[in-house]
Amino acid sequence: MGVVNVTPDSFSDGGRFRDHQAAIAHGRSLVDQGADWVDVGGESTRPHAEPVSVDEELRRVIPVVESLASEGVAVSIDTRKAPVAEAAVAAGALMINDVSASLGAVAGATGAAFVAMHMLGDPRTMQADPAYGDVVAEVRDFLVDRADAARAAGVHEVWIDPGIGFGKTLDHNLDLLANLDVLVATGYPVLVGTSRKGMLGTLAARADAAGAVPPAGDRLEGSVATAVWALLRGAAMVRVHDVAATVRAVEAIQVVAAPAA
Ligand code: HH2
Numbered sequence: 575m576g577v578v579n580v581t582p583d584s585f586s587d588g589g590r591f592r593d594h595q596a597a598i599a600h601g602r603s604l605v606d607q608g609a610d611w612v613d614v615g616g617e618s619t620r621p622h623a624e625p626v627s628v629d630e631e632l633r634r635v636i637p638v639v640e641s642l643a644s645e646g647v648a649v650s651i652d653t654r655k656a657p658v659a660e661a662a663v664a665a666g667a668l669m670i671n672d673v674s675a676s677l678g679a680v681a682g683a684t685g686a687a688f689v690a691m692h693m694l695g696d697p698r699t700m701q702a703d704p705a706y707g708d709v710v711a712e713v714r715d716f717l718v719d720r721a722d723a724a725r726a727a728g729v730h731e732v733w734i735d736p737g738i739g740f741g742k743t744l745d746h747n748l749d750l751l752a753n754l755d756v757l758v759a760t761g762y763p764v765l766v767g768t769s770r771k772g773m774l775g776t777l778a779a780r781a782d783a784a785g786a787v788p789p790a791g792d793r794l795e796g797s798v799a800t801a802v803w804a805l806l807r808g809a810a811m812v813r814v815h816d817v818a819a820t821v822r823a824v825e826a827i828q829v830v831a832a833p834a835a
Pocket of ligand 1: 691766
């Protein structure tokens, strides 16, 4: 799944695809690089991000969804808002990617597939001392509850996502990545997004002699490594900004993981 953020402020690529034509061209390019899905978002959910109005989010995403979908691209809409999800599906989106895991009924009513992601709190407050008893079990139980509810609401395809970086410390993120098999064992297909996230900056700083944290646009190695890790541990899809590099890495490692007889 390749990411297109039609926002001024996304942590990873904010401002680059604000313009509709730039966003559409980027979506096409991600498909050319090997993306099966293009995830279009109009509201940053980075830590401390301010919410965006429904009207503004619609203005940002709908022309992009409409154009890519009309070209046959499988578009998912990355939103927490029911009116945005409904309008995006009407414009051709086939999946609702919901970081609040609350739009299962909207997916059921519109016939879209659904991603339920785990987040503790909301983006404005989620990184203020997040705490869990057992992060893996709590995230799993939450996701299974939301996924079961979505299925009961008639959703034909339900994905679960641990929400790396959404109300989690570095140790929480690492625990979830180390134990992806627990999510895979639920039977729901698992989506994982580590691409360019803060935890990769922290890990890169640990490996740097000067302790420098690379900016979000300079976290390719960690992004690709953790995407490959997630897929080898049973995730069915990864959400990434750098599609070409990820596809190349996955193709290389598939040969190692399953050598030709
Ligand atoms: N991460 C981000 C946004 N949406 N959706 C899913 N399912 N899983 C994720 O891990 C996930 C997501 C954050 O990344 P990005 O879109 O690059 O940044 P921003 O929220 O600042 O736009």
